[in-house]
Amino acid sequence: MSDLSESLMLLQDVTKTFEDGNRTIYAVDHLDLQIRSGEFIALYGPSGSGKTTLLNLIGGLDRPSSGELSIGEYQLNRMSEAELTDLRLMEIGFIFQSYNLIPVFSALENVAFILQMQGVEKEQALKQSREMLHQVGLQNMENRRPAELSGGQQQRVAVARAIVSKPKIVLADEPTANLDSQNSQELIDLMKHLNQTHKMTFVISSHDPQVIDSARRKIHLKDGKIVSDEIVSD
Amino acid sequence: MLISLAWRNLWRHRKRTWITVAAVGLTTLMLVFMLSFQFGIYDTMKEQNLKLMDGYAQIQQSDFLEQPNLEHSFVYSDQWSSVLDKVDSLSAYGFRAQTYVILSNNADTQNRGALIMGVQPDKEPQLSSLAKKIISGRYLQNSDDHKIVLGKQLAAQLRSKVGDQVQLLGEDRDGSLAIDLYEIVGIADTHIPELNRQLAQITLSDFQILFAMPNRAQQLVFMTAEIGQAADLKPLVMPQLQSLTDSDLRFRNWQALQPALDQAIELDLSSAILWYAALLLIVILILLNTLYMSILERQNEFSLLNALGVQPIQISQILILEIVFTTLLGLISGVLLGMAVTEYFIFQGITLPGSEGVFAQFGLSDTLYPVLSLLSVGFAPAVFGFGLILLCAMVLFKMRSLKPLTGRQL
Secondary structure (H helix, E strand, O other): OOOHHHEEEEEEEEEEEEEEOOEEEEEEEEEEEEEEOOOEEEEEOOOOOOHHHHHHHHOOOOOOOEEEEEEOOEEHHHOOHHHHHHHHHHHEEEEOOOOOOOOOOOHHHHHHHHHHHHOOOHHHHHHHHHHHHHHOOOOOOOOOOHHHOOHHHHHHHHHHHHHOOOOOEEEEEOOOOOOOHHHHHHHHHHHHHHHHHHOOEEEEEOOOHHHHHHOOEEEEEEOOEEEEEEEOOO | OHHHHHHHHHHHHHHHHHHHHHHHHHHHHHHHHHHHHHHHHHHHHHHHHHHHHHOOEEEEEOOOOOOOOOOOOEEOOOHHHHHHOOOOOEEEEEEEEEEEEEEEEOOOOOEEEEEEEEEOOOOHHHHOOHHHHEEEEOOOOOOOOOEEEEEHHHHHHOOOOOOOEEEEEEEOOOOOEEEEEEEEEEEEOOOOHHHHHHEEEEEHHHHHHHOOOOOEEOEEEEEEOOHHHHOOHHHHHHHHHHHOOOOOEEEEEHHHHOHHHHHHHHHHHHHHHHHHHHHHHHHHHHHHHHHHHHHHHOHHHHHHHHHHOOOHHHHHHHHHHHHHHHHHHHHHHHHHHHHHHHHHHHHHOEEOOOOHHHHHHOOOOOEEOOOOOHHHHHHHHHHHHHHHHHHHHHHHHHHHOOOOOOHHHO
16 A cells, blocks of 8 residues: 555545435445556446446546545545536546537637636637647647547547646546547557656546556456456556 | 637527527517507607697696686787797797687578687698698688688588688677677698587687687697607796796696597507517527527536536526527617618608508508607517526526536546
């Protein structure tokens, strides 16, 4: 077990249940987890194992039924909806399976949107976003709208949007699910590169062996519980 | 950023946006024109009714309106003219007196009750359209002595024509018998049978002699360039004229002179406004439905924005801006087009074929002219403004329960 002072995120006895008729389903079952700053984690397991539910809890998109959950000094389970929304804006980056870019904005505007919502001046936001698009290899496509980009390119824009504000943690749910293997590998390489260069923490939920193999920490989930938590040494 | 997002969102579904803009625009256009047309009819009714006899305003002896008899008259002098001539907005004024009499034809075979009016022939053509409605003979002149103008039906009932004499029998201000002979110099057709049956005019000087009313009149009739200017005359003339006479004077605007016309217009306008408001309400409900469907349809989009860290109140702002843009586009185009169409008909006039007879009964010409007013231009925007508040309230209500995207939705 690592030193708690390095801890970025701490889950203690976290449970998330859903009611299905008279049955209570434990999507996350009394789970303890510590995520350290700069980690590159893959959550894997069969469908229904609780990967996505866990990711939702970590991202402040959902609330635990019981247990304690914190990111840095923030106690997620004690925050209001408005505070959680602010936390997502300021501290968490999301990469979605189906990209979920804003269709009426160009690639550059999609990336700058988060910064501007954070209150960064427009010119500064565009400058930072341009640099970020350059880093993800889309320097010539900043004015294209999502519909004018390929799936791989759209996911790169989504990555740029997720990391442009230097969040504490980036969460990705099945980011390669809609990509071919070549684009998947490029995306994984990009995320690993950003993880190494920016020391940014990535938590990726995936079925994709390419993603799981590339992670330095692999957490295997089954029935809402951690079956194995393996750290691969460099 | 939010403004830009809202504006661009509008054009994601161009057809839907244009249909909504067209619904707002066409309704606004129609209402601007319809209300202007209605105000045009009202103005024509007021103008033609008031120009026929009453003028746009009057000064009367205080009890004359309730009891129009010779007792309720006022004394005037030449000084009044020096006061009135200084009022720029006054285009014409003149004194009148009136009473009920019995007229008989020369052979004394026919008798009829009539409203005999004493008028100033040189002033009257600017105050009343009667001089233009002479169908036989001529109108009165200042130099006339014992001459009379009769309404068409009254002349027919007396079986008299221009050049014939009629005998006038009445009671003067002192209660004595007033009787004299008058030569018919003109017959007028006002197109209002009731008026044609009792109309008789002589010069005011003849009237004052016959009815023992030296320097007395019952009405001081005013005309201004616009009917709206008449109400402003009161503070300009009343204090000074009152100081020149012992008689108790009252200023009467057109609503006091023609209360039935005023009430008819009020009633008609009220019912029209109700109908138009109902029409607008239907359009607003359609917009409400479109917006509701749009919110449901775009639930994932809003939840995504919320997941990214956009507060529900900011998402509401985006939606409200979209609604405001759409409504403003419709309102601006509707108001401008409505004004353009109305202006065209203000210039051209609107003739309703086959309705000449109906309009003539009310003294209206068969060509009507719409009138643009603040109410005709502002009514639809005001009601849509109210509708906007409803729409915004619905948006805020729906967004209260917004949740961020979760699970595989991501």
